[in-house]
Amino acid sequence: MTTMTNASVREFKMPDVGEGLTEAEILKWYVQPGDTVTDGQVVCEVETAKAAVELPIPYDGVVRELHFPEGTTVDVGTSIIAVDVSGGAAPVAEEEAPAPAPAEEPAGPEEPAGPEEKPAARQPVLVGYGVATSSTRRRPRKAAAPETAAPETAARPELNGHGVTGERPLAKPPVRKLAKDLGVDLATVTPTGPDGIITREDVHAAVAPEPETAPAAPEAVRAPAPVSYDTARETRIPVKGVRKATAAAMVGSAFTAPHVTEFVTVDVTRTMKLVEELKQDKEFTGLRVNPLLLIAKALLVAIKRHPGINASWDEAAQEIVVKHYVNLGIAAATPRGLIVPNIKDAHAQTLPRLAESLGELVSTAREGKTSPAAMQAGTVTITNVGVFGVDTGTPILNPGESAILAVGAIKLQPWVHKGKVKPRQVTTLALSFDHRLVDGELGSKVLADVAAILEQPKRLISWA
Numbered sequence: 001m002t003t004m005t006n007a008s009v010r011e012f013k014m015p016d017v018g019e020g021l022t023e024a025e026i027l028k029w030y031v032q033p034g035d036t037v038t039d040g041q042v043v044c045e046v047e048t049a050k051a052a053v054e055l056p057i058p059y060d061g062v063v064r065e066l067h068f069p070e071g072t073t074v075d076v077g078t079s080i081i082a083v084d085v086s087g088g089a090a091p092v093a094e095e096e097a098p099a100p101a102p103a104e105e106p107a108g109p110e111e112p113a114g115p116e117e118k119p120a121a122r123q124p125v126l127v128g129y130g131v132a133t134s135s136t137r138r139r140p141r142k143a144a145a146p147e148t149a150a151p152e153t154a155a156r157p158e159l160n161g162h163g164v165t166g167e168r169p170l171a172k173p174p175v176r177k178l179a180k181d182l183g184v185d186l187a188t189v190t191p192t193g194p195d196g197i198i199t200r201e202d203v204h205a206a207v208a209p210e211p212e213t214a215p216a217a218p219e220a221v222r223a224p225a226p227v228s229y230d231t232a233r234e235t236r237i238p239v240k241g242v243r244k245a246t247a248a249a250m251v252g253s254a255f256t257a258p259h260v261t262e263f264v265t266v267d268v269t270r271t272m273k274l275v276e277e278l279k280q281d282k283e284f285t286g287l288r289v290n291p292l293l294l295i296a297k298a299l300l301v302a303i304k305r306h307p308g309i310n311a312s313w314d315e316a317a318q319e320i321v322v323k324h325y326v327n328l329g330i331a332a333a334t335p336r337g338l339i340v341p342n343i344k345d346a347h348a349q350t351l352p353r354l355a356e357s358l359g360e361l362v363s364t365a366r367e368g369k370t371s372p373a374a375m376q377a378g379t380v381t382i383t384n385v386g387v388f389g390v391d392t393g394t395p396i397l398n399p400g401e402s403a404i405l406a407v408g409a410i411k412l413q414p415w416v417h418k419g420k421v422k423p424r425q426v427t428t429l430a431l432s433f434d435h436r437l438v439d440g441e442l443g444s445k446v447l448a449d450v451a452a453i454l455e456q457p458k459r460l461i462s463w464a
Helices: 090-096 149-154 173-182 200-207 216-221 241-254 269-279 291-305 351-366 440-455 459-463
Strands: 009-013 023-029 042-047 052-056 061-066 073-075 079-084 259-267 311-314 319-322 328-330 332-334 337-339 380-384 403-407 411-417 420-434
Touching (some): 173 200, 259 440, 269 291, 269 420, 269 440, 291 328, 291 403, 291 440, 328 351, 332 351, 403 440, 420 440
Parallel strands (some): 380 403
Antiparallel strands (some): 009 079, 023 042, 023 073, 259 420, 311 319, 403 420
């Protein structure tokens, strides 16, 4: 990768398109060197740990260079594209384009970061767009970009209106965490990094400054012999993006929140009849009407009757946070993995509006266009495993939420109805909840309410 140094060339850096994301993979470039771009034009699509996102360029100009090919994973804050903003006509830029830009020294700190160029004029199309690189954690990669983050990190005290006074040692968040884990006071560490920044090596040196510890480094990096495998009999898929984030979140959830799962089998024949009636209702013309719509509404009604189920556990404050709103998550299987976008303020939506929101959520997820914002701040989730022909399951909580409802397949089964065995539409529901803040009584009441509504849908009106 080369870095442009011409004063008229702006380097557009990989922004943090979510909350706390550290890297993204470039899926597709929509421009090539020599192309003219305008402020707000989408230049590439990237995949983060949460979703695929289109990145708009924040200024006008002519593309001089693409620093990374498609398929490359790039750290947040690394320049990915160079744009000439000198204002020359496109033909002039085209003459310059064939001449490859010489590899020069990295651009100085005076080079403005792309995402911070025109914040007032840019539309809020991305969540966290333009977050300073110093606010993110970096993980080393095989093809590391030139080290340009250090000057920005060194300037962090000035961001809060303070000069570098020495009162708080300069160090990146990962280094601070390392020092805390090792019990090292950063004030006693001698910095060796640029502009007085404390590095990981400085922290390790403070723990064991003796020369005898130096040979430990080669010992730590010594890797085992590579394991060979039959490529004709095995396929290995790198774990990254959405699948990597999902795996980490599920492990964290399973081993943090004590899960309890309860089950109930319910006759949903009347609910299925209501679905067919709503499909003929003019108010639902053009909307997606299915059992999930009424199940979602039933859960929202149950939450209204038992608000304690819609909460989260604040470990740091040792508090239970009861939410007075419901951001209803819907688990969606996509080619990139399982994602859980949510419907904001679902509790305040009418049934037709909820149907519209569900339709938009599903369509966007299938197209791979779900934004990071749509997957943040969920409170309760529904996962419909019944679409795969499964009776039910024991769902794992979405991190930060207190409950998740699994819906099984709706099947025609023999059922005792009005004293006689008749074929009825039956399904099994499973509710998992965080037992730190939801006890068995509360969880049982919520699940029983959902089942009662689905058995007698008219309760949607009387209980809502």
